[in-house]
Amino acid sequence: MADLLAEFKPPVVSFHFGLPSEALLAQVRGWGAKVLASATTVDEALWLDAHGADAVIAQGLEAGGHRGHFLSHDLTKQLGTFALLPQLVRAIKLPVIAAGGIADADGVAAAMALGAAGVQVGTAYMLTPEATTTAIHRAVLKSDAARHTALTNLFTGRPARGIVNRVMRELGPIGPAPEFPLATSGIAPLRAKAEAQGSGDLSPLWSGQNATGCREVSSAEVTSALAQGFHASL
Numbered sequence: 312m313a314d315l316l317a318e319f320k321p322p323v324v325s326f327h328f329g330l331p332s333e334a335l336l337a338q339v340r341g342w343g344a345k346v347l348a349s350a351t352t353v354d355e356a357l358w359l360d361a362h363g364a365d366a367v368i369a370q371g372l373e374a375g376g377h378r379g380h381f382l383s384h385d386l387t388k389q390l391g392t393f394a395l396l397p398q399l400v401r402a403i404k405l406p407v408i409a410a411g412g413i414a415d416a417d418g419v420a421a422a423m424a425l426g427a428a429g430v431q432v433g434t435a436y437m438l439t440p441e442a443t444t445t446a447i448h449r450a451v452l453k454s455d456a457a458r459h460t461a462l463t464n465l466f467t468g469r470p471a472r473g474i475v476n477r478v479m480r481e482l483g484p485i486g487p488a489p490e491f492p493l494a495t496s497g498i499a500p501l502r503a504k505a506e507a508q509g510s511g512d513l514s515p516l517w518s519g520q521n522a523t524g525c526r527e528v529s530s531a532e533v534t535s536a537l538a539q540g541f542h543a544s545l
């Protein structure tokens with residue numbers, strides 16, 4: 312993957328689940344990229360600071376998709392965004408980017424007030440035409456079901472936040488799944504069969520705890536609306 316990326320020389324490369332080997336990191340730095348990585352605890356932020364990250368993403372428990380934890384798998388150590396963010400701002404000198412539950416300009420302004428250098432938003436983009444979100448997933452994101460999310464390991468083997476569906480209710484949400492990433496292929500045939508029948512009962516319906524920012528407008532429009540909160544905080 313790094314060889315492929317090297318042709319495009321992206322100015323920023325962001326890692327989840329810690330950092331890769333020193334050799335791989337050196338390759339990424341070799342084309343001048345800045346390195347970002349997610350921290351879910353103060354210990355992880357200190358580790359990333361000591362191992363050469365240029366900025367740290369404070370990923371709060373509200374965030375959609377995979378938890379980026381890498382030093383401990385103990386989920387009780389995971390913090391909410393506005394508990395984690397100010398602690399990281401105090402603990403490290405690197406810029407801290409807030410992630411998790413930020414869905415509108417007020418959320419951005421609140422994160423900036425707590426010392427964030429920027430924000431990272433995922434869930435609010437999931438109804439945009441640029442996102443590859445499936446039709447089934449889009450329908451659930453637009454429904455009241457999106458108000459109930461949980462961390463589940465059933466779809467990939469690692470805890471990730473998604474909208475609660477039948478398989479999460481019946482097997483988990485943290486249940487007997489093969490190790491990451493083997494669970495993905497384990498559930499794939501069941502998922503394909505259910506999706507062919509128009510059902511999201513066996514699909515990962517990734518979403519953060521705050522899906523209220525999801526709108527069927529372009530990503531550019533979502534970004535400029537969020538940026539109002541950044542400008543308001545200056």
Ligand SMILES: Cc1cc2nc3c(=O)[nH]c(=O)nc-3n(C[C@H](O)[C@H](O)[C@H](O)COP(=O)(O)O)c2cc1C
Pocket residue numbers: 325326327349370373374375376377410411412413431432433434435517518519520521
């Ligand atoms: C569908 C989905 C996929 C994601 N995939 C990745 C990923 O591949 N790498 C990563 O660093 N973060 C990933 N994230 C996490 C986001 O970077 C970010 O932490 C999170 O979306 C912020 O919280 P929010 O979902 O409440 O906006 C993903 C999030 C979602 C919703």
